[in-house]
Amino acid sequence: MSWVHNAVRCNVEELDLDISPGSEVAPKFPSHVFLCASLTSRSVDLGCTSLTVPSTFSSNLKYLELTNGLVKDGFFKRISSCCKCIEDLVLQEVAANNITIESSSLKTFSFVNDDSFDVLNISCEKLESLIMEWIIQSPSKHSLNIFAPRLKYFSWKGNLMNHRNLGNLDILEEAEILMKPKGDEFENVFEVLCSLSRAKVLTLNEETVKALFREGSMPPPLNNVCSLGLRIGNVVDELVPAMVSLFRGMPNLCNMLINTKPPLDDPKSNTSGFNMGYWKMQNLAFINQLKDVTIKLFDGSNGVELVRELSLSSPSLDFDEFTTVRASSCAKRHRLLNDLDSHDEEDSEETPCFCKDEYFRIMSWVHNALRCNVEVLDLDFNDNQEWTPKFPSSIFLCAVVLFFLQSHIKTKPPLHDPESNTFGFDMQYWKM
Numbered sequence: 001m002s003w004v005h006n007a008v009r010c011n012v013e014e015l016d017l018d019i020s021p022g023s024e025v026a027p028k029f030p031s032h033v034f035l036c037a038s039l040t041s042r043s044v045d046l047g048c049t050s051l052t053v054p055s056t057f058s059s060n061l062k063y064l065e066l067t068n069g070l071v072k073d074g075f076f077k078r079i080s081s082c083c084k085c086i087e088d089l090v091l092q093e094v095a096a097n098n099i100t101i102e103s104s105s106l107k108t109f110s111f112v113n114d115d116s117f118d119v120l121n122i123s124c125e126k127l128e129s130l131i132m133e134w135i136i137q138s139p140s141k142h143s144l145n146i147f148a149p150r151l152k153y154f155s156w157k158g159n160l161m162n163h164r165n166l167g168n169l170d171i172l173e174e175a176e177i178l179m180k181p182k183g184d185e186f187e188n189v190f191e192v193l194c195s196l197s198r199a200k201v202l203t204l205n206e207e208t209v210k211a212l213f214r215e216g217s218m219p220p221p222l223n224n225v226c227s228l229g230l231r232i233g234n235v236v237d238e239l240v241p242a243m244v245s246l247f248r249g250m251p252n253l254c255n256m257l258i259n260t261k262p263p264l265d266d267p268k269s270n271t272s273g274f275n276m277g278y279w280k281m282q283n284l285a286f287i288n289q290l291k292d293v294t295i296k297l298f299d300g301s302n303g304v305e306l307v308r309e310l311s312l313s314s315p316s317l318d319f320d321e322f323t324t325v326r327a328s329s330c331a332k333r334h335r336l337l338n339d340l341d342s343h344d345e346e347d348s349e350e351t352p353c354f355c356k357d358e359y360f361r362i363m364s365w366v367h368n369a370l371r372c373n374v375e376v377l378d379l380d381f382n383d384n385q386e387w388t389p390k391f392p393s394s395i396f397l398c399a400v401v402l403f404f405l406q407s408h409i410k411t412k413p414p415l416h417d418p419e420s421n422t423f424g425f426d427m428q429y430w431k432m
Helices: 002-009 031-035 075-082 186-195 206-211 240-248 276-281 302-313 327-337 357-371 393-397
Strands: 014-018 041-051 063-071 088-095 098-103 108-113 119-124 129-134 143-147 153-158 163-165 174-179 201-205 227-232 255-260 292-297 318-324 376-380 403-407 429-431
Touching (some): 002 031, 174 186, 174 206, 186 206, 206 240, 276 302
Parallel strands (some): 108 129, 376 403, 403 429
C-alpha cells in the first residue's frame, strides 16, 4: 500500500495494480486512488476482494479495467456520475447483482462474466464498440438492455437470456455473434440477428447458423451484409441446409471467409452428402457478384463442391486462399513434421541420417519451412559427403506448397510416403 500511496502522491497518470491475496487476509483496495486527479488510466486485478469508492469524487479517468472482484450496489452509478471523461471500460469476472452503465463519454465497453450478474443495463449515447461474453446457467433470471445509438462494432459470445432489448443499432457496421444456444432457440436467435440487420460485416459460428435454421422458415433479412465469416467445425451434411438458408438472406454478399476446425474426436464426420448439382440448384443470388473468397477446408467433399460451384459461376472470383487438408494424412504429416523433435542423437544403423550434423541442419530448415506454411520451396541436394541424404517425403503432405524446385539430386529419393500410396497437394510448378 505504501507503493500505491507514493504513486498517488507523485501524480501518476497510469496505474496497474494486481491485488492477489498472498496471505489469509486479503488486502483491501485503497479507495482513495479514485481521488487522484492525475490518473487517466487504471487497471486493477482485485484478486477476489471487494471494491468500494468514495461517495463523491471527481476524476479525469479515461481508461478503467477491473478484474476478479466484487463490487457493491451503487458502484457503477458513482463511476458513471463522477468519471465524466471515461472512454474505455473493461469488466472481467466482476461480480455484481445489478450492473448499470450510464455514460455520456464512454466509447468502448468490454464485459466478460461467468454467471455472476443478474441485470446488465447499458445506456451510452457515444458507445462505438461493445464486447460481451458469458455463460449463464439460468437464462430466465437474467436481463439485458442496451441503448447505444452510435454503436459500430458488436460482439456477443455465449448464450442468450430470455429478457433482452438490443435497442436501435441503425449505424452498426460489424457484428460477431458466437452463440451457444441451449435447445431450440430459433426465435431468440432470429430476433437477435434481425436487430443486427444494418451490419455490413457479419461473423457467425456453427451453433448460431444451426439455430437460425428451421424447416420451412425464412432466413433473417441481412440485406446489408456484404462480408460474411463462418467459424465452423466442418461442412457436415446437417449444416449444409442451414448454410443455404443463411445465404438466401444475404443477396448483396461480396466477400466470404469460411474457416473450419473439426473436433479432434470426430475427424471423419459425414461431409460428402451434397454435390455441385445441389449447390447449383440453390441459385443463390450473390454468387455472380462475389469478389473475394477464403475457404479453409479439412475433409469431405461438401465444401469442395461449393468451391467448384463458386468458381464456375463467378469466373472473375478471386480465391484469396483455398486449402484442403485430408484427415487421413493429418496424423501422418504431424508425425513427419515432428521427427526432428524426437530424433535420437546416438549413432545407429536404424537412424544414420539424423546422426549427421549437416543433414540435421538441412532437414531442420526444410521442416521449419513447412511449419511456416511456405509456398515456394527450392532444395539443392549436393552429394559432397560420404553419406547420402534422404529426400524429405513430408514435403508432399504440406498442403500449401505451390512451387517446388528441386535440383542436383544424385540419389534416388522416395517420391511418396512408403506407408501410403496416395497423397494430395496443390502443386502448380515442379522442377526436378
